[in-house]
Amino acid sequence: MHALVVDDSRAMRSILTRILGEAGFDTVSQAGDGQEALDLLAASSGLPDIALVDWNMPVMDGLTFVSECRSNPEYRRMTLMMVTTESEQGQIVRALAAGAHEYVIKPFTADAIVDKLEILGITATQV
């Protein structure tokens, strides 16, 4: 199983990488903003099973990244989950409408991420 973490905070990237690793993901790629993530996707052969995406990031924000992914048929199979401090109802609706499958509001516990992976039917082999 392969995950992609898109967040401009290095600390947040490493927290999520650790949680995903413990949840059984073999590979966790990281990108610091939406554009970097798109470049990474374009350069790599395999598609991640899921991308965990922050909203507010420099260069390209998470909502734009989600929309870009949804407009590219090649990325259709990739599940998208927002992980962000943005917590207004309208923002969650916007993200879902743009094509995000799930939404986690920061701060979160490791269990919350694992619960959402279950909801999405993404269960990696437990280590």
Add this chain to the structure above:
Amino acid sequence: MSISATDFNFVRDLALTKAAIVLEPGKEYLVESRLTPIARQIGVQDASALVQRLRRGGEAQLQAQVVDALTTNETSWFRDRHPFDALGKFMIPELVEARRATRTISIWSAACSSGQEPYSIAMTLLDVPALAGWNIRITATDLSAEMLARAREGHFSQLEINRGLPATHLVRHFERAGTGWRVNEQLRRMVTFEPHNLLNAPPLGGPFDIVFIRNVLIYFSPATKSEVLAKVRRALRPDGFVVLGGAETSLGIDDQLVRTEIARSSVYRLKR
């Protein structure tokens, strides 16, 4: 080695004062099984060593972690998922047929804690188009008045909301309230909260078509389990369903309740 009575009492008081969780005597194994992973994580020998550290005080974070471990999973939405799949896909469709004449369904969520289970039941029912216009009654009970007050208020912190509630349900059934969220009026109106002791006569609102009584029997002795299940049976309609926790069974406790395998969950019906 099992933890000592003194250590158990310390943890029991902690669970009671911090989370209103009642740990009956005899639940030492539960405390030990929940505390041992934390003990390993912080590098002490075992659960007893962890309790010793808590006793010294001044470790608020560790204390919170222990309380969380004792109560964890008791607060997630759609907990274990399968029972809710079974509810929406099997139990409700069968009852929609069987209750055509009255168009009424009564559900009891026993030991509902802070309300995630009855509200999850309500959300599941709202997703069944065939129930539009039906009279749905969900009676949710708990021993703790404090828990019931919280559940009735329907206010949940962001951390609680993150636990297993799909984002689509969040935006449909909740409203932002301060730093947390509150269930909306439609959902709240579907659930009636009542104080209730499982050893007393069943609550008002019965007889019930479905009883959710999950992860509570584990806290009782075998004799008490029998007594509780007998009372549940008497509150159940003849063609009703009883949903137990994933690790619970009526086997050897109540031979009138027979397991029926539905959607990988512990669903029981009356022996015919």
